[in-house]
Amino acid sequence: MKRNLLFGLAIVSMLFTACTSDDTSDVVLNVNNGGTTGSTGTTISGTYTTDLTLEAGTNYTLNGSLIMASGTTLTIPAGTTINALAQGSDVYIAISQGAKINAQGTAANPIIVTSNASNPVAGDWGGLIILGRAPINSVSGAATSTSEIASLPYGGTNAGDDSGSIRYMRVEYSGGSADGQSENNGISFYGVGNGTLVEYIQAFEGKDDGIEFFGGTVNVDYVSVVNAQDDSIDWTEGYTGTITNAYVKHGADHDKGIEADGYNTDIGNNSSPIFWSKPTVNNLTINGNGSGTGNEAIRLRAGTQGIFNNIEIVGFAEGFDLDGDQGDAPTGAGVLSNNLQVTDVLFTDVILKMKNDTGETFTITDFISGDGNGTGANYNSWSAGWTVE
Numbered sequence: 001m002k003r004n005l006l007f008g009l010a011i012v013s014m015l016f017t018a019c020t021s022d023d024t025s026d027v028v029l030n031v032n033n034g035g036t037t038g039s040t041g042t043t044i045s046g047t048y049t050t051d052l053t054l055e056a057g058t059n060y061t062l063n064g065s066l067i068m069a070s071g072t073t074l075t076i077p078a079g080t081t082i083n084a085l086a087q088g089s090d091v092y093i094a095i096s097q098g099a100k101i102n103a104q105g106t107a108a109n110p111i112i113v114t115s116n117a118s119n120p121v122a123g124d125w126g127g128l129i130i131l132g133r134a135p136i137n138s139v140s141g142a143a144t145s146t147s148e149i150a151s152l153p154y155g156g157t158n159a160g161d162d163s164g165s166i167r168y169m170r171v172e173y174s175g176g177s178a179d180g181q182s183e184n185n186g187i188s189f190y191g192v193g194n195g196t197l198v199e200y201i202q203a204f205e206g207k208d209d210g211i212e213f214f215g216g217t218v219n220v221d222y223v224s225v226v227n228a229q230d231d232s233i234d235w236t237e238g239y240t241g242t243i244t245n246a247y248v249k250h251g252a253d254h255d256k257g258i259e260a261d262g263y264n265t266d267i268g269n270n271s272s273p274i275f276w277s278k279p280t281v282n283n284l285t286i287n288g289n290g291s292g293t294g295n296e297a298i299r300l301r302a303g304t305q306g307i308f309n310n311i312e313i314v315g316f317a318e319g320f321d322l323d324g325d326q327g328d329a330p331t332g333a334g335v336l337s338n339n340l341q342v343t344d345v346l347f348t349d350v351i352l353k354m355k356n357d358t359g360e361t362f363t364i365t366d367f368i369s370g371d372g373n374g375t376g377a378n379y380n381s382w383s384a385g386w387t388v389e
Helices: 002-015 331-336
Strands: 042-048 060-068 073-077 081-084 092-095 100-104 111-115 128-131 164-172 187-190 197-204 211-214 220-226 233-236 242-249 258-261 280-287 296-301 306-323 340-357 368-371
Touching (some): 060 073, 073 164, 187 197, 211 220, 233 242, 296 340, 306 331
Parallel strands (some): 042 060, 060 092, 073 100, 081 111, 092 128, 100 164, 111 164, 164 197, 220 242, 233 258, 242 280, 258 296, 280 306, 296 306, 306 340, 340 368
């Protein structure tokens, strides 16, 4: 009787941590058996207004949207696997502005968020969404924009904003689409600040983009994107962080290795004053399917700037495709001002190294120096044990 009473109280306590005041459909936190270590399974979803700490050894099923409200922390220990219900875009994890994620995996015991389907496929569920208060260029000053999925606010004026830490996490079979304009990525960083620690992350077999940055300043180290069916790495809305040690491998279905925008082309260049996306990318390898497939490794457009150091591109018809104009999308002007540059690159099985569709006149040597000197991401040295292909 005492054990049953405690069990009932545990359920009641867990249920009161959830509320349903967000913009998504009503969700309820369901608990099968109290979530004790070694239990047969626990289902998690809902909007949390208090901290949520998962336990090693517990089998978790994500059966809806899990939203961490401002002031809360989601803690995920090493070796935890979360199996997401294969029901598309409404199954996702969102870390709101002012909330934090504390996901501390290891190379031997990574954190895995995957589909619960017996035969999983890309797009089975949504993805991981993190929203911060760092600057974005789609709005002005302290104003915020709204995320595609969950309609949560992001952006602000705090470049050093801290959304927590992620280490050794793999996100699989993500990318569930709500409609033609609202799609989940493997991991979406919305206005995330550089006070956030992100290293050793993989997006595997996603339906949409692998990793996407919507503005913000977050730095990421050791990034693996394998078999993304849209762009593997994507940035927009004035992203200015640093990406170091990144590996991309294309599957049969894919788009660009990197698609980079200076501003969000879906909503237009509506920021004032304007600042452009200008990340630094160090140690990057992009493996395509061969130059005969007619693909682009890196597409730079809509006025994006960026500094690329030590790049390896293998198996593409085009290495760098630069698109823009002399008006609202001055991508070529970035080359002329040295704000869009490539240093040390190795092209293997690439037909055209650079394509200039910017409206500006410059040569390949104005854009690229050290052709033949790149070595790339050295993926084998840091991927063992926690990534899959």
